[in-house]
Amino acid sequence: MESALSLAGVSKRFGDFEAVRDLSFEVKRGTICGFLGPNGAGKTSSVRMMLGLSEPTAGRITILGKAPGQSLERIGFMPEERGLYRKMTAIDVIVFLAGLKGVKASVARQRGKAMLEAQGLGAFAGKQIRSLSKGMSQKVQLISCLVHEPELVILDEPFSGLDPVNQQGLEQVIRELARRGATVLFSTHVMQHAERLCEQVVLLAKGQKVFEGTLKEARAAAPRHLDLEGNLSEAELLGLPGIASVADMGATEDGARLWQCHLQAGHTANEALKAAFLRGMDVRRFEAKEPSLHEAFIVLTGSNHE
Numbered sequence: 001m002e003s004a005l006s007l008a009g010v011s012k013r014f015g016d017f018e019a020v021r022d023l024s025f026e027v028k029r030g031t032i033c034g035f036l037g038p039n040g041a042g043k044t045s046s047v048r049m050m051l052g053l054s055e056p057t058a059g060r061i062t063i064l065g066k067a068p069g070q071s072l073e074r075i076g077f078m079p080e081e082r083g084l085y086r087k088m089t090a091i092d093v094i095v096f097l098a099g100l101k102g103v104k105a106s107v108a109r110q111r112g113k114a115m116l117e118a119q120g121l122g123a124f125a126g127k128q129i130r131s132l133s134k135g136m137s138q139k140v141q142l143i144s145c146l147v148h149e150p151e152l153v154i155l156d157e158p159f160s161g162l163d164p165v166n167q168q169g170l171e172q173v174i175r176e177l178a179r180r181g182a183t184v185l186f187s188t189h190v191m192q193h194a195e196r197l198c199e200q201v202v203l204l205a206k207g208q209k210v211f212e213g214t215l216k217e218a219r220a221a222a223p224r225h226l227d228l229e230g231n232l233s234e235a236e237l238l239g240l241p242g243i244a245s246v247a248d249m250g251a252t253e254d255g256a257r258l259w260q261c262h263l264q265a266g267h268t269a270n271e272a273l274k275a276a277f278l279r280g281m282d283v284r285r286f287e288a289k290e291p292s293l294h295e296a297f298i299v300l301t302g303s304n305h306e
């Protein structure tokens, strides 16, 4: 099956500055793709090119089988800059924007009301956007981008500006979109959302792709670690088999210390633990941990992004 989105060797230059360099990746239909990268990595510049809002300097983009800009009625897009017509009511904004995508007003009104209801905003349908909170108007914007039932949904930093409860609500909306067969690409610099939602992640840093693959593959880029708590010295920890480096995570309540021990590739936490016990080291608590996407991100981008 052809992919929903494909970029091949895409670059974007602004004068002397190359914001996106030789970017290639594909998003399969019906999947959720996290488009990740620190601030300024080139995510928004890439999204704008996918939508035909800006021309690539080089390379080729195919979106729903066509060139960018040619299937906009099948795409839902929420830009990073939020903003709706402040004097229009929530439902009128939704109906108006759906109309631009070819949805009849009566259909859009019915769907819009149901979607507002589902988001807990039923009572606000007739209220002007300017009277809504930031989070509420962001939900209206999301509904506006989904009301024409797009096959592909592109959300630029959709979680920013939302409180934790609304972030969770948005995660549910994204899951539901994928469940009914839509493809979703969302950009973010907060790894936890991607970790919970995505099959595939594409990681950008300084305009270039530094990783594309599954979450599992991304996590494999960071060393696994073994957390050890006790009265332990750095030297004795570094002497354990398979330990590449250690980080002092601070004092614990009972006066001992917590150490994060990073494992060398191909080594297991078990062999280090076994050696620690055999050597009679004062290990009071231990936990073998898989690296998080956040840790992988730092390794892959070579920076702490937050």
Ligand SMILES: Nc1ncnc2c1ncn2[C@@H]1O[C@H](COP(=O)(O)OP(=O)(O)OP(=O)(O)O)[C@@H](O)[C@H]1O
Binding pocket: 014, 017, 019, 037, 038, 039, 040, 041, 042, 043, 044, 045, 046, 080, 189
């Ligand atoms: N129109 C423009 N003219 C000049 N430089 C630009 C323009 N648009 C973006 N840039 C630069 O390109 C780089 C990438 O910006 P972009 O907005 O694509 O990053 P981003 O990954 O979306 O970051 P953020 O998460 O901060 O929005 C930045 O250094 C930005 O200053």
